[in-house]
Amino acid sequence: MIPEETIHDALAEIFADVFLRDDIPISNELSARDVKGWDSFKQIEIIMxxxxxxxxxxxxxELDGLRNLGDLVRIVAERGRI
Amino acid sequence: MSDRPCLHWLPPRPDDWRTRLKALSERGASAESWTEAIGLANHDLDFTATNALAGVVGRVFTAEALPFVESRPERLAVLSSSTTSHLLPGLVVGALRRGIRLTAQENDYGLYRESLTEDGGWLADFRPTSVLFALDTRHLARGATDCRTRADAEALIDRTLVGLRALWARARDRFAAKVLQQTPIPCLPRLMGSNEHRNPASAAALVARMNVRIREIADEDGVDLVALDDRVARDGLSAWYDVAFWLKAKQEIALPAAPMFGDLVARILAARQGRSAKCLVLDLDNTLWGGVVGDEGPLGVALGEGSALGEAFLSVQAYARDLRRRGVVLAVCSKNDEEIARSVFRENPDMVLKESDISCFVANWTDKATNLREIARRLNLGIDSLVFLDDNPFERGLVRRELPMVFVPELPAAPEGYVAALADSGCFEATTLTEEDLARVEYYRADRPSLDIPIEATDLEGHLADLQMVLTWGHIDEKTLARTTQLINKTNQFNLTTRRHGEEEVRALAVDPHSLCLWFRLADRYGDHGLIAVVIARKSPSEAEVFEVDTWLMSCRVLGRRVEQAVLEVLVAAVRAKGGRVLHGIYRRTAKNDMVHDLYGRLGFETVAEEPGEIRSRLGLSEFDTFSPPIVVREVVG
Structure with a gap:
């Protein structure tokens, strides 16, 4: 299992690259509604x-079932490699 | 997760890249900010960085006409049957790398045909300068699985291509746009296997066939292809296609491949604007050969058949030579004394490139940026048409900083990767081979006779005769000692005795008046094969007038050409000259040399003793009849 904190740190960097902003608060509850410009293409960019x-x-x-960042974090924690 | 197709010829993204991008996003459009944007683009960017850069460029450079951009702006319409939004940033950045401001627009999902045929509409407003047809594979292969016969399948391809040509014509006639067509990628499953083409209802086979036919009609219609099928063959399908994202978002080209996709398209647009490079400037030491000629001498550098390293450098030279034949001008820029630099070209027989191939030869101790300016001036070429190939990261960094308009491919540490860096970069991208290209070769050529003789041979003997083989040979001496020893110790298959001799032993044999140590090189109309054979014969200590073949080995590259007959004739003459009348040959079996177990028999020796691991043979030289193979034999005297 990869610790949630490690995944959150990595997601913070990915979000900074994708949205060119480093002030997005990463949490498991975060979803497309919360971030301006998070459309279906950004969604795929974040996932990939x-x-x-x-x-x-x-x-x-799993792609069909993603509701928020937490869903992605749980999959990465289980099957991801550092 | 995928192995994304890397832009490996570009340097990696530096640590301050994102900071610089943010700084750029806060600046206005100016010549300086445009140069900075090009500088940011010229790294191996992944899709996230590519998207970010394209976004900033779109916001900073809003005006259609930018007075500081000398290239023509490109408005590229991407017409597709599936999703392409994720590909547009890569197109913008690919064009930016080549100094072109590109804006891209796409049709509403699936409505590519309607976009072309409707009155007015977004295309009319957009006024595209180029139209890219990015139709997905399933769309082009629709109906394939209903075909009952091969004739059905051919007819289906015919209909699809007729439709495609009508769309091409429409795009060209309506907008005077350049037309580009992406070739379908082989992403469909096979129903039979390797012989899929025998199944008339196979969509995979239909796509393969279509990729052949599409090339023919594209040539007729003056349409440029974006050869994705070829790129997929190199990178692997999984680098380009991700079935989960096809299902989820109808992205046929996966997002990680978008930067490469954009680069492939942009280099064609740049080529059409005459912005491809025209001249390859080559460093020498550790770029064209291994080692430093000033230290190793012209014959001591690593080059040529016989070692993997030497062959790696040969392949670099061969690629440069082939580029030259295609119209790319070659120049040399080396930190060396000129005479020493030229000595390799003059004295090393393994050199593929000749002095006459080099249109401008600069070897001195001045910095390379200054020398590149001088090369451009002497050749009367724009400095932005130079490509600079150098193994040394210091020199690459210097030239990138001083002359950002010169393309400097990033090279891997090992020379076997140099050719791929040049070839994959697309810096010499060309859509046609023009008269002008070939004239350029003529213009810059020295006095080199043409080697392009068509092959007309049908029978083997005629073929061998047409090869115009020249076998040169000599006695092993200090100059040839290292290379011959190397061959003695690595040849396994065509090796009669597999006796490994060290350099000292060979040197001792070479000066022994009772021994013959011979080397052989072979050249033919296709080029020089380098050192291909070594023969050592020694006078028998017990029997008068008898010589024993201690070592006979040959490179497998030259098998089946009667070279062994020519070698034997040389050996027989040399033995006779030393007073010998009989030749003894021994075959010593190893795990790898079965191919020569009957060599002596085939050459007219009689077997005198046969044991499981050894066959002894004898040839009386008075009965020896020449074979007269179609090979010119020349002795080289030390």
Missing amino acids: ATEERFAVKLTSA
């Missing part, structure tokens, strides 16, 4: 950057 960072691949069912 996370996949690369933690060498993990989301299944089609």
Whole structure:
């Protein structure tokens, strides 16, 4: 299991790259509603950057089931590699 | 997760990249900020960095006409049957790398045909200068699985291509736009396997066939292809295609491949604007050969057949030579004394590149940026048409800083990667081979006879005769000692005795009047094969007028060309000259040399003793009849 904190730190960097902002508060509850410009394309960018960072691949069912950042964090914690 | 197709010829993103991007986002449009944007683009950017840079460029450089940009702006319409929004930033950044301001727009999902045919509409407002047809593979192969016969499948391809040509014509006629067509990627599953093409209802086979046909009609219609099928073959399908994101978002080209996709398209647009490079400037030491000629001497540098390292440098030279034949001017820029630098070209027989291939030869101790300016001036070429190939990170960094308009490919530490860095970078991208390209070669050529003789041989003998083989040979001496010893110790297959001799032993044999130590090189119309054979024969200590073949080995590259017959003729003459009348040959079996177990028999020796691990043979030289193979033999006297 990768510690949640490690994943949050990595997501903070990914969000800073994707949105060119470093003031987005990363939490498991964060979702597209909370961040201006978080559309379906940014969504895929975030997922793929996370996949690369933690060498993990989301299944089609997991892609369908993502509701917030926590869903992504849990998958990475279970199957990701540092 | 994927192995993204890296832009490995560009340096990695530096630590301050994001800070610089933020600084750029706060500046206005100016010549300086444009140069800075190009500088930021010229790194191996992943999709996140690419998207961020494209976003900033879009906000900073809003005006259509930018007075400080000398290239023509490109308005690229991407017409597609699936999702392409994620590809647009890569296109912007790819063009930026080449100094072109590109804006891109795409059709509403799936409505590419309607976009072209509707009155007015977004395309009319956009006034594209280029139109890219990015139709996905499934769309192009629709209906394939209903085909019952091969004729059905061909007819389906015909109909699809007729439709495609109508769209191309429409784009060109309506907007006077350049037309680009992406080739479909092989992402469909096979139903049979390797012989898929025998199944008329296979979509995978239909796509493969379409990729052949599309090239033919694109040539006829003057349409430029974006050869994704070729790139996928190099990077692997998984680098380009991610089935989960196809299902989720109908992105046929996966986001990690978007930067490469954009670069592939942008280099074609740049080539069409005449912005591809025209001249390859080569460093020498550790770029064209291994080692430093000033230290190792012209014959001591690593180059040529016989070692993997030497062959790696050969391949760099061969690629440069082939580029030259295609119209790329070659120049040399080296920190060396000129005479020493030129000595390798003049004295090392393994050099593929000749002095006459080099249109401008600069070797001195001045800094390379100054020398590159001088090369551009002497050749009367724009400095931005130079590409500078140098193994030394210091020199690369200097030139990138001093002359940002010169393309300097990032090179891996090992020379076997140099060719891929040049080839993958697309710096010499060309969409056609023009008269002008070929004239450029003529213009810069020295006095080199053409080697392009068409092959007309059909039978083996005729083929061998047409090869125009030249076998040169000599007695091993100090100059040839190192290379021959190397071959003696690495040849396993065509090796009669597999006796490994060290350099000292070979040196002793070479000066022994009772021994013959011979080396052989072979060249033919296709080039020089380098050192290909070594033969050592020694006078028998017990029997008068008898010589024993101690060592005979040959490179497998030259098998099946009757070279062994020519070698034997040379050996027989040399033995005769030393008063010998009989030759003894021994075959000593190893795990790898079965291919020559009957060599002596084939050459007319008679077997005198046969044991499991050894065959002894004998040849009376008075009965020896020449074979007269179609090979010119020349002796080189020390």
